[in-house]
Amino acid sequence: MRSNRAGAMGLVGLFMLAAMLLFTLLGPALIPYDPAERSGSPLAAPGNGHLLGTNDIGQDILAELATGARVSLTIGLVGALASMLIGVAIGVLAGYRGGWADTLLMRLVDVSLTLPFLPLMIVIGVFLGPSMSTQILVIAILMWAKVARELRSQILSVRTRGPVQAARAMGAGDLYILRRHILPMTVPLMIPQFIQAVTASILMESSLSFLGLGDPLAKSWGSILFYANARSAFLTDAWIWWVVPPGLCIVWTVLGCSFVGYWLEERVSPRLQSYTALGKITPKKTAGRPASAARTGGESAALRIDGLSVRYPKAGGEAVAALRDIDLAVHPAEIVGIVGESGSGKTTMASAIMQMLKPPAARTGSIRLGGDELTALSDRELRAARGRRIALIPQAAMNALNPVWTVRKQLTEAIRCHRKLSRADTQARIEQLLGQVGIEPRYLAAYPHELSGGMRQRVVIAMALVNEPSFVIADEPTTGLDVLVQVEIIALLKKLQQELGLSMIFISHDLPVVKRIADRIVILDRGSVVDEGTPGHLSVHSGHPYTRKLMDAIPSIGGRQMRQEVQL
Numbered sequence: 086m087r088s089n090r091a092g093a094m095g096l097v098g099l100f101m102l103a104a105m106l107l108f109t110l111l112g113p114a115l116i117p118y119d120p121a122e123r124s125g126s127p128l129a130a131p132g133n134g135h136l137l138g139t140n141d142i143g144q145d146i147l148a149e150l151a152t153g154a155r156v157s158l159t160i161g162l163v164g165a166l167a168s169m170l171i172g173v174a175i176g177v178l179a180g181y182r183g184g185w186a187d188t189l190l191m192r193l194v195d196v197s198l199t200l201p202f203l204p205l206m207i208v209i210g211v212f213l214g215p216s217m218s219t220q221i222l223v224i225a226i227l228m229w230a231k232v233a234r235e236l237r238s239q240i241l242s243v244r245t246r247g248p249v250q251a252a253r254a255m256g257a258g259d260l261y262i263l264r265r266h267i268l269p270m271t272v273p274l275m276i277p278q279f280i281q282a283v284t285a286s287i288l289m290e291s292s293l294s295f296l297g298l299g300d301p302l303a304k305s306w307g308s309i310l311f312y313a314n315a316r317s318a319f320l321t322d323a324w325i326w327w328v329v330p331p332g333l334c335i336v337w338t339v340l341g342c343s344f345v346g347y348w349l350e351e352r353v354s355p356r357l358q359s360y361t362a363l364g365k366i367t368p369k370k371t372a373g374r375p376a377s378a379a380r381t382g383g384e385s386a387a388l389r390i391d392g393l394s395v396r397y398p399k400a401g402g403e404a405v406a407a408l409r410d411i412d413l414a415v416h417p418a419e420i421v422g423i424v425g426e427s428g429s430g431k432t433t434m435a436s437a438i439m440q441m442l443k444p445p446a447a448r449t450g451s452i453r454l455g456g457d458e459l460t461a462l463s464d465r466e467l468r469a470a471r472g473r474r475i476a477l478i479p480q481a482a483m484n485a486l487n488p489v490w491t492v493r494k495q496l497t498e499a500i501r502c503h504r505k506l507s508r509a510d511t512q513a514r515i516e517q518l519l520g521q522v523g524i525e526p527r528y529l530a531a532y533p534h535e536l537s538g539g540m541r542q543r544v545v546i547a548m549a550l551v552n553e554p555s556f557v558i559a560d561e562p563t564t565g566l567d568v569l570v571q572v573e574i575i576a577l578l579k580k581l582q583q584e585l586g587l588s589m590i591f592i593s594h595d596l597p598v599v600k601r602i603a604d605r606i607v608i609l610d611r612g613s614v615v616d617e618g619t620p621g622h623l624s625v626h627s628g629h630p631y632t633r634k635l636m637d638a639i640p641s642i643g644g645r646q647m648r649q650e651v652q653l
């Protein structure tokens with residue numbers, strides 16, 4: 086019902102704008118007018134008696150309105166465009182960069198929005214002198230802040246979404262992420278904003294011209310009103326001829342823009358909302374208590390972590406210690422399972438290794454990948470390493486996939502992050518990979534919502550492996566899948582690990598799942614490693630109370646642990 090109404094308003098708005106555009110384009114050519122010969126023009130003498138009852142006057146007015154429309158609409162469009170450009174640049178910088186840039190730019194926005202609008206407009210206009218460029222500048226100066234603020238809040242909400250995180254994990258650069266993920270998600274919002282800006286610009290142009298701050302040589306609807314006022318048309322019957330028509334033109338155009346803007350907003354909002362629902366990241370609960378650390382190590386390790394601690398400072402309170410002095414080594418072609426309950430620090434560990442901790446996380450310790458200290462790499466070096474040397478299979482496949490891209494596009498983009506392959510080579514690599522993860526080529530044209538949970542997870546695994554990394558972190562890759570699909574995914578990961586000789590960290594809260602795949606299991610409790618060993622050793626010999634608690638929590642049927650029945 087609501088969208089029908091919006092559609093109807095949109096149609097009316099489009100009709101109004103199209104009519105105005107035709108009038109603007111064809112009017113000056115079709116309506117004969119020479120200001121030098123006709124005294125009906127307000128530029129000549131709007132207040133004299135000649136304005137009333139002459140045969141020429143209607144024609145004069147129409148011709149002046151059509152000529153004025155060009156100036157009013159041009160300034161409206163250019164002013165709106167200028168304010169959008171400034172607003173978008175500042176909004177993107179503040180929202181995406183965050184930190185001091187965000188603080189500084191947002192204070193600037195606050196100051197700009199609190200300044201009194203009308204006096205400021207007059208002061209700037211008088212200071213710069215009457216001209217078209219002054220009008221455009223005043224419009225841009227007064228309107229960029231609103232655009233910047235709205236865009237910044239949108240970017241803040243989308244920059245932590247699954248597809249953006251997944252792209253970052255694949256080593257995509259900032260410009261690439263902005264271009265391919267963030268701007269496509271925010272552009273739909275910018276279109277109605279632009280229409281609003283055009284509406285406001287047309288009104289501002291009229292106000293500035295009416296105040297005498299427009300270009301005296303370029304006639305616009307506002308300047309017709311200015312001359313009408315200057316020659317007392319408001320005090321005589323002449324106002325019907327020289328005030329009402331430009332006023333109607335302004336109202337007509339502003340209403341048309343508002344209707345179209347309202348309709349566009351209705352159209353784009355549902356798309357954005359569904360995107361939000363698909364891409365939301367689940368908030369985490371807090372926990373934290375010290376425990377002892379188990380130590381492993383070796384010079385030949387594919388990945389070696391020493392003394393890794395991560396804290397999340399809290400405003401006005403005690404910081405959350407998400408990881409405490411973790412030491413861990415993963416050997417080449419080894420699968421290390423990390424098991425712990427919710428909030429034990431598993432995802433924080435994955436993010437710390439990928440160097441993707443979210444603010445306000447503070448990290449200490451060393452993380453070496455094949456001998457390279459990851460914490461010392463520059464942003465550029467990190468981007469080159471992510472996806473190519475170390476890849477992340479993120480939690481919840483649907484979050485990692487862009488909902489408006491097909492499987493082919495998701496994989497192509499993953500390749501493009503690192504390599505420039507020809508179309509044929511890209512296609513060959515994608516087909517090879519799909520074969521490896523067990524997806525038929527006919528699904529290349531499918532969108533994520535058309536795939537089952539297991540298939541989506543296979544696509545995410547393919548994306549992680551597309552650039553042939555030697556180390557993979559799988560963060561809860563089976564969460565949300567039913568038991569049989571879980572078993573399939575684990576079998577697939579194990580097969581790929583063996584075929585490709587991958588080293589892997591497999592994170593899960595589900596001990597039976599980890600026991601199926603891991604060569605070695607590390608038990609994490611409230612940010613600390615409390616136990617470690619092979620699956621067999623932990624099942625039989627571990628005396629640690631937390632490990633025993635996890636073992637005892639495995640459901641059993643007739644005395645046998647349930648998932649042992651399911652064969653890989």
Ligand SMILES: Nc1ncnc2c1ncn2[C@@H]1O[C@H](COP(=O)(O)OP(=O)(O)OP(=O)(O)O)[C@@H](O)[C@H]1O
Pocket residue numbers: 369370371372373397405406407425426427428429430431432433434443444445594
């Ligand atoms: N951005 C953050 N700000 C503040 N605290 C955080 C943040 N992210 C995580 N934490 C805290 O760090 C601790 C570890 O969280 P983490 O998400 O790593 O746990 P997890 O084991 O992965 O949990 P789950 O299995 O539920 O994903 C928790 O206490 C959590 O509240």
